[in-house]
Amino acid sequence: MKRARAPKKICHSLAIWIVLAALLCPPVLAQGEASSTGTPQEAFLETLTPEERAWLDDHPVIRVAQDPAWAPVEFVDERGQPSGMSEDYLRLVEERLGITFQRVTGLTWQEAYAQMQRWEIDMTTSVAVTPQRSRFWAFTSPYQQVPIVIVAASNVTYIGDIAELSGARVAVVDGYAASDWLPRDYPDIELLRVASAEQGLQAVQRGEAFAYVENMLVVGYYLARLKLTTLKIAGDTPYANGQCMAVRKDWAPLAGILDKALASISEAERDEIYRKWLPVRYEHGPDALVLRRVVLIAAAILAGSAAWILRLKREIAARKSAQQAAAQSALHFQQLFDSSPMPVALIGIDGRFLGVSKRWADSYGYALEDAPTLQRWWELVCPDPNRRRDAINEWEAALQSARSHGTQIGPFSHRIVGRDGQARATEITATLLGNDVLTVFQDVTQRQTAEEEQIRLLKEAERSGQAMRSALEEQERTREQMLETIDQLRRFQEVTVGREHDMIALKSEVNGLLERLGQTPKYTVGL
Structure with a gap:
């Protein structure tokens, strides 16, 4: 991981509060209050084209799903009802359209996300745009922007660049935008995919992950709610959640209708939503008292900056030393791996390869980039889907048994197909190392060929022995016949x-x- 830069550290806390204040400023989308004539609904419907109004008439039921555990943006309250900032926006949209969306509840975000990809659910209220999602969703313009930050233990120094997390295990919620962005932009970061923001923060607290990447509003909410005093916002990222509403792609006209509805939400309505859900109250203009407080705070920051810089230098030096030690340890680990006479791999709890030996890559022709996970490796080396399914099931059952009862993993025998198309008889054994699995792949093709040749020779010898026994038996029968003939001749001679x-x-x-x-x-x- 890279060394943190001092200037960013000095301004970090102030920057966080500036960003929070910026969040409270309404987006450019707001178009002001409704027309003085008619109801807000009537005024809004006048902005729709005849085609858009006809589309709404043709689609009386629109199913909406929201994340049940992403407070304060959206969540399910103690009564089991959708709540949060995006729910408030959705209700304002309902007022303008004169319709009631059908809310789908009782699903995790991952379950809802899967159904939305199949268009079994028609829309969702607060997502960021990613290339993967654009294949099946049409999006509105963002109606709010929220930065994505890095959460780590309170003793971790400022992380000025997300690239510093290279090689570290970072938690993300599976199905969130960050779970698409990070592997694309920072493939060296090891991802721990979790089901919710709460699980991500707890993974960092328990030491299962070094950091957690999440929307800053959500982080602030759960740090306070769960009283996670040992965690802090340790850095920022180049990402922001441009929160959009998204609809199934074949319903693209609905995205345009929602865009118009969101644009019609007034500044006062947006301010009310922010005041309701954010701990910081927004005022349209600072008064003299506020200005005096800002000056005093700025003076305090400047007064303490010198001591902060000295402390930061010491922390950076300590961190650099720790990074060098970690790099040396990683080098020794890789050298130990590469010295193994057999292919060896270390597999993480999430099925990703944490490290592989050079012999592993040479034996099968696939580098770690080709097969970053065990699942992908099986797909490459076991092209037959039935054999692959059986192999994966056998592995997972043995792994579960080993974690529960401490039993041995393997050996398993499989025919592994390398990049060159050659099938190799391979024996796989493994040992648990904490949550990780040290796995040894032994090519037993020559041994198996020798065993098969030995069996063939034994069978051939058995056939030769049988032929010899048959010849001896035939010879014995011939001898007995000759003796009988001689005996008959002797008796004839005696008679004559x-x-x-x-x-x-x-x-x-x-x-x-x-x-x-x-x-x-x-x-x-x-x-």
């Missing part, structure tokens, strides 16, 4: 031995009989 003269005599008798019959003798008889 000693009967040669009988046979000769018999043949002679046959020959004599044939001669008497006048035929040629058949046998040759000799001694």
Whole structure:
């Protein structure tokens, strides 16, 4: 993280109060009171075109969702009803249009945001413009501007540049504009996505995040309400919540109608909303007493500035030393990672890779920029959606069991496809390190290939042994047949031995009989 700059520190507190005062000044949109003739509604409806009035007639039901936990901008009160600054603006818009919006309640901001993206909810009342949101929303012009600030522990010195948070874990509410802006503009900041402003502040208080980035009005409200005395506004950001109303993109005419309604809200009506919700009362012009107080405060600031600068220099020196130590520690950590003979990765509680070894990137061909999260890594290395779903479910179940019961994570065996398209048999094991997970990826392709070759050779040897046993059995049967034939010959020989003269005599008798019959003798008889 970068070193804080002294001049910004000196003016920081004064700048915060100047910004708060600027917030109380009504935007240029205000057009003054309604016409002296007719009701405010009638006067306003005259400003609409026939097409706009026809559009309102064709759309009698307009569903509106608001953030239930973003006080004082918008929230749900103890009776479960929408409340806050944006709700007051919405009621003034209702008066001018002569309609009643259908308020959708009982949802978290994340749930409502998902439904608004699908156009199941038609509009919302207080959001900033981002490129992602512009794909599905049409926006009004901003009706108020609120700076976004950095909240940190009270012992943290002034953060003059949000880039100083590089490498730090920063909490943001998931679905808020900052959750789109920060990863786009400061990818080195590690985001901890939370569900509400209250959770974001408590994450910093518990040490789960170094800082929290939020709308300054919301920060002031919750710091006071939750009595978080160990936290403070530690710096500003280049961002501001240009609070707009937003409607589904296919209802773009409604955005123009709302723009006209917001522009017709008078300065007095805007002042009343600010006085109702802000702890600082706005007056249109300072009187002499106010001026004297401002002079005294300025004198006190100037008198104390010298001591403040000296203290700031000491704090900057201490912070620089701490940053150097942290950088050295990070270097040693990365060197330890890179010395591992196997791919190693450290995964945060939110599924983001906090660090990977060089062997990890070399083995699969994907750098940390290609796969900043475990989810994205699975999408790259496991293209089959069914196998990927099974692998993720297996991992999450083992991780949950390890966190609950201290059980081992893995080993899991998967075929991992690298950037080169080659599939590698990989065995994954992991160990919990606090909330993080140290994960080892072992390429077992050669071992698995050797095991498969060994199994093949065993099967081949078994087949060869079977063939040899068959040959020996055939040889044994042949030997037994030969012995039986020899035995038969021996028995025949035993029967015929000693009967040669009988046979000769018999043949002679046959020959004599044939001669008497006048035929040629058949046998040759000799001694």
